[in-house]
Amino acid sequence: MGGGIVLIPALTLLGMDIKQAIAITMVAVIATSSGAASAYVRDRITNLKVGMFLEMFAIVGALAGATITLSAPRRPLFILFGLVLFISWASLFARQGEHWRQAAQPDRVSRWLELHGSYEDRASGEIVRYHATRAYLGGPLMFGVGLVAGLLGIGAGSLKVVILDLVMGLPPKVSTTTSNLIIGVTALAGTSVYLAAGAIDPILAAPVILGVLAGAFVGTRVLVRLTNQTVRRFFLVVLAILGIEMIVRGLRGG
Amino acid sequence: MHTTTDQRVRGMASLVGYTLLGGVLTSAALMSTGLVWNWASSGRVQGTPPAAGTDLAQIFATFLRQLASGTLQPRPLIYLGLAVLLLTPYLRVAASALYFAVVERNLKYTVFTGFVLAVLTGSLFLR
Numbered sequence: 480m481g482g483g484i485v486l487i488p489a490l491t492l493l494g495m496d497i498k499q500a501i502a503i504t505m506v507a508v509i510a511t512s513s514g515a516a517s518a519y520v521r522d523r524i525t526n527l528k529v530g531m532f533l534e535m536f537a538i539v540g541a542l543a544g545a546t547i548t549l550s551a552p553r554r555p556l557f558i559l560f561g562l563v564l565f566i567s568w569a570s571l572f573a574r575q576g577e578h579w580r581q582a583a584q585p586d587r588v589s590r591w592l593e594l595h596g597s598y599e600d601r602a603s604g605e606i607v608r609y610h611a612t613r614a615y616l617g618g619p620l621m622f623g624v625g626l627v628a629g630l631l632g633i634g635a636g637s638l639k640v641v642i643l644d645l646v647m648g649l650p651p652k653v654s655t656t657t658s659n660l661i662i663g664v665t666a667l668a669g670t671s672v673y674l675a676a677g678a679i680d681p682i683l684a685a686p687v688i689l690g691v692l693a694g695a696f697v698g699t700r701v702l703v704r705l706t707n708q709t710v711r712r713f714f715l716v717v718l719a720i721l722g723i724e725m726i727v728r729g730l731r732g733g
Numbered sequence: 734m735h736t737t738t739d740q741r742v743r744g745m746a747s748l749v750g751y752t753l754l755g756g757v758l759t760s761a762a763l764m765s766t767g768l769v770w771n772w773a774s775s776g777r778v779q780g781t782p783p784a785a786g787t788d789l790a791q792i793f794a795t796f797l798r799q800l801a802s803g804t805l806q807p808r809p810l811i812y813l814g815l816a817v818l819l820l821t822p823y824l825r826v827a828a829s830a831l832y833f834a835v836v837e838r839n840l841k842y843t844v845f846t847g848f849v850l851a852v853l854t855g856s857l858f859l860r
Contacts, residue, residue: 506818510757513821517754520746527829531842534826534849542856593841663822664849670819671856675788681811682771685764688818692761 482691483508483633484567487560488721490687491728497553497560501632502673503684505545505666507691508634512663514695519656524598526653529611529643530660532592533621537639537661538668540625545672548630557729560631564722567637571714579650581609589614589647598653611647620646621661629669634662745836749828756821763814771807789857792816819857826850 483504490500519525548556585595594611611617620642628635636658643654673679792812799805830846833839 506815509818509822510760513753513818513825514757516825517750517757520753521750523743523746527832528842531829531833531845531849535845538849538852538856542852593839664826664853667819667822667853668856671788671853671859674815674819675859677787679815681764681815682768682808685768685811685814689761689764689768692757 482511482695483631483635484564484637485717485721486687486691487632488564488725492724497556498548498678499680499683501548501556501630502670502678503632503680503687505629505632505669505673506679506684507688508632508666509663509670510688510692511695512634512659512666514692515659516656516663519659522598522656524652525656525660526594526596526611526649527660528592528596529594529647529649529653530657532594532614533617533642533657534661534664536618536622537625537628537665540622540627541629541665541668542672544626544629544631545669546629548632549672549676549678551630554729554732556631557725559627561722561724561726561729563627563631563633563635563638564718564725568715568718568722570637570641571711571718581648585610585612586615594647596653598650600652607650609648609650609653611649613646613648617642617647625665625668628662628665629672632669632673634666636662745828745832749825752824752828753821756817756824760814760818760821763817764811767807767811767814770810774807787812788859789816789819823853823857826853 486504486507487497487500490504491497495503516525589611592614594614595609597606597608599605600607621639624635624638624642627633627638639658639661640654643649643658644651649657670679792809793816796805796809796813799809826846826849830843830850833842833846
């Protein structure tokens, strides 16, 4: 669960303009995803081919999304943000257990794209082999998620995981680490649009980025002490409150 | 032969891992230094927002120009931290391109990664 989706409502509550909050958060997303990725790549669970194939779609979406935000009115941004919060809420709610079953045979497109792999499960010590399916759906859907990420300045990790998990049938660990890989590159594409437009004030952005990095550092240490259930319940409550808040502000006019 | 490829992949993964970590830490160090310096010299935490956009080339040029003439200001230092952060995932894509081209010799994925790299390069120098 990323920081962007919580950070933007928090910054707007502190009085920051939503477009500025979106632009600054997009940069912070690069920092957190690169920090997390530095640990993931060494575990070798990330599937580089799945990541690269989907990145082609995600970055084009992000560039388009960020360009739209620059000239978009603010109210629809609030409402769209509220909706994405509820989708994240639903995705978190639905992902109760992490039972994964290998999908049936891969289709021709996924086979041509060589979307398969294996990793060693730390808990059981087994080698898990898997293949992806429905890449022909995953690609275009990832364009849509990239568009949302660029529009709202978020990593949209929960939406990416839904595509990797439910559409392409990858194991949860592979989905989580691979979506993080895609997030970093998507956020970079979005950030460059905001930077070129002068929407990022570095003196305002720097403390936010440093705060998010410090938060991520402390957060992971606190998280390991809590049970998964506690963390899940906490996020379910936070996402629901923020979702309602953003939609109400969108309807009222910011 | 198989072991050497596997070792190269493993070596590559840890290299990429450390590059990512190094990038984030360097960027954080540059930004904190710039912020503290800005606060110490102006007594204010906030600055004036930039009037227009900027790109990577401009950020590096301003920083080097000020460094060479001995008139370095805190703002270009913070900008430089931002630029280092932007280059971190970019370097990762570049490393992947190299991996597909040299280690795996996979034409399909070299083309895919090349496309991502080209789009990112274009967007980083967007004006």
